[in-house]
Every structure is written in structure tokens, then in C-alpha cells.
Amino acid sequence: METIIHKLCEYQNNRIFIKREDLLPFCFGGNKARKAELFFKEIDKGNYQSIVTYGSSSSNHCRVVANMAAAREIPCYIISPLESSKTTFNSILMKLFNVKIKVVPVKDVHDTIDETLKELKAQKLNPYFIAGGGHGDIGTRAYEECYSEIKAYEKREKNYFEYIFLASGTGTTQAGLVCGQLLNNDNRKIVGISIARKNPYGKSVVEESIHQYLRNNQSLISQKMIRQNTVFIDDYVNGGYGSHNNCVHELIKTVMYQYGIPMDETYVGKAFYGMLKYIEKENISGKNILFLHTGGTPLFFDNIKAVEKEALK
Numbered sequence: 001m002e003t004i005i006h007k008l009c010e011y012q013n014n015r016i017f018i019k020r021e022d023l024l025p026f027c028f029g030g031n032k033a034r035k036a037e038l039f040f041k042e043i044d045k046g047n048y049q050s051i052v053t054y055g056s057s058s059s060n061h062c063r064v065v066a067n068m069a070a071a072r073e074i075p076c077y078i079i080s081p082l083e084s085s086k087t088t089f090n091s092i093l094m095k096l097f098n099v100k101i102k103v104v105p106v107k108d109v110h111d112t113i114d115e116t117l118k119e120l121k122a123q124k125l126n127p128y129f130i131a132g133g134g135h136g137d138i139g140t141r142a143y144e145e146c147y148s149e150i151k152a153y154e155k156r157e158k159n160y161f162e163y164i165f166l167a168s169g170t171g172t173t174q175a176g177l178v179c180g181q182l183l184n185n186d187n188r189k190i191v192g193i194s195i196a197r198k199n200p201y202g203k204s205v206v207e208e209s210i211h212q213y214l215r216n217n218q219s220l221i222s223q224k225m226i227r228q229n230t231v232f233i234d235d236y237v238n239g240g241y242g243s244h245n246n247c248v249h250e251l252i253k254t255v256m257y258q259y260g261i262p263m264d265e266t267y268v269g270k271a272f273y274g275m276l277k278y279i280e281k282e283n284i285s286g287k288n289i290l291f292l293h294t295g296g297t298p299l300f301f302d303n304i305k306a307v308e309k310e311a312l313k
């Protein structure tokens with residue numbers, strides 16, 4: 001399902017547009033909804049009686065997968081790290097969808113997944129496993145398709161984006177977009193603003209996802225091309241996952257007031273802030289820029305008290 005692109009604002013003489021993945025029409029949307037749609041196509045085609053995935057209590061991925069499983073009445077098992085298990089709107093929704101959650105210390109997550117898969121097989125409930133965050137070729141393909149939507153928009157509207165910015169976590173979303181760019185031989189810059197990982201590791205994971213996807217699709221794009229087109233900026237991760245400086249709240253407040261668009265502090269608000277800083281730092285001017293709003297609306301409500309405090313200042 002295609003999501004809309006609309007103009008947001010001008011910034012430093014650039015025209016900023018936004019693609020609203022947050023408005024994908026399933027369970028508050030977001031990039032995890034686009035990825036999950038493809039995973040469930042596989043599930044619907046195959047002979048599966050259970051689903052296993054993992055993520056924290058604030059995981060957008062787990063919320064969407066839980067809803068898609070519930071809609072099909074397929075039992076859904078989520079392995080969740082004890083270290084990040086506080087109640088959030090996403091975890092409340094997971095409960096509503098009746099998932100079976102196994103909370104274990106993060107060091108035991110891997111083994112618990114293996115055990116759960118084994119148990120389900122033994123019970124003749126053939127499990128379908130989805131990696132955390134929808135990482136892997138199927139998730140990458142979802143965002144190669146999203147890239148095609150962007151191209152269709154550009155052709156229709158005669159409006160070409162010289163930059164695309166997005167929040168990058170596991171890097172699958174970015175990998176998909178860059179695959180689209182490489183396969184179309186397009187000259188533009190896709191900039192992933194890291195929300196947690198530092199380089200060189202962060203960039204290398206995105207490159208590996210691109211490499212794997214292209215190899216599995218028999219494409220002969222060189223490692224050098226992949227390296228050159230993977231821009232993974234780790235300047236705005238602050239203290240890592242979930243940590244951000246106070247300017248992010250201020251910005252979230254402004255975007256909500258001015259444009260009526262919710263942004264969460266862990267992903268989208270943090271990346272939007274990073275994008276503006278990057279534009280300043282790199283003296284980018286006179287360009288058409290697209291920001292991919294990757295969702296996370298329930299997280300916006302988790303943080304609304306902090307944003308409200310900012311609004312009262």
C-alpha cells in the first residue's frame with residue numbers, strides 16, 4: 001500500500017518533504033508494518049501454525065507482528081529481554097493481542113528462541129521465525145519496494161529528491177532503500193541517522209544487508225559501490241538506544257504544534273533532529289530533501305509527558 005509524500009517545510013533554503021510510513025493502514029503503521037506485510041505473505045503461503053519473534057516491551061515490530069498473528073488466530077511467541085521490559089503502549093497492545101511473552105535476561109534470548117522453536121516443532125505447531133525488527137532479506141525487500149514508490153512519486157510530480165534521510169536502527173530499512181538506488185543506478189544520497197549503533201559496526205551491518213540482498217537477487221553490484229552509497233551517521237546517537245538530548249523534545253513539540261505530526265523520541269524525533277543538524281553541518285542548501293517518517297506512534301504517547309513539560313516552558 002502506497003504512503004503519501006507531502007511538503008513539510010523549508011529549512012536552510014532546502015525544501016523538506018516527508019513520506020508518511022506512519023500512516024500505513026495497519027496497527028499504527030510504521031516501517032515494521034511494511035516489513036510485516038511481506039513476512040505474513042510468506043506465512044499465508046506456507047504451512048505454519050505458530051510465529052516466533054523477539055523484541056523489547058517498546059518494540060514497534062512486536063506490536064505489529066502480534067496484531068497480524070492475532071488477526072489470523074495464529075499463536076505468537078515473543079522472546080523479550082528482561083532488561084527492557086517496562087510497560088509501554090506497545091506492550092499493552094501486545095497483551096491485548098494475547099501473545100505469549102517469554103521474558104528472559106538478554107544473555108539467554110538466543111537460547112530461549114532456539115528452545116521455543118524446538119518445543120513448537122515437537123508440538124506439531126510448525127513455527128515461522130521472524131528476526132527482531134524484521135531484519136533480513138524480506139525486510140530489505142519491503143524497503144526496496146518503498147523506494148519504487150518514491151520513484152513513482154518523483155516521476156508523477158516531476159520532483160526529484162537529492163537526499164533521503166531516515167532513522168536507522170538495525171539498518172534493514174536503509175539497506176532496502178539503498179538497494180533500490182543501486183539497482184536503478186540513481187544518483188542521490190541516502191543518509192541513515194543512527195539511533196543507537198556507532199561506526200564502524202553500524203555501517204558494516206547495513207552494507208552486509210545490502211550485499212546479501214543483492215547477491216541473493218543475482219545482482220553484480222560491487223562492494224565498492226555498496227560502500228560508497230552507504231551513509232550511516234552516528235553523530236546523533238547521544239548515549240545510545242533511547243537516549244537523546246533535550247533539544248529533541250523541543251523539536252518534537254514544534255513539529256506537533258506546527259504540522260500536527262507525532263514523532264517519537266527513540267527513532268523519528270531523534271533522526272529528524274539529526275537530519276537538521278547534518279544539513280547545517282554540511283551546508284546543504286537549495287536541495288529537495290525527503291524525510292522518511294518510519295512510524296513509532298505508540299512511543300510518541302509513552303513520551304508525551306516529557307514533551308508536555310517542554311511545552312510548558
Ligand SMILES: *Cc1c(COP(=O)(O)O)cnc(C)c1O
Nearest residue numbers: 169170171172173267294295296
Ligand atoms: C525499527 C524502527 C526504525 C529503524 O528501522 P531499521 O530497519 O531497524 O533500521 C526506525 N523508526 C521506527 C519508528 C522503528 O520502529
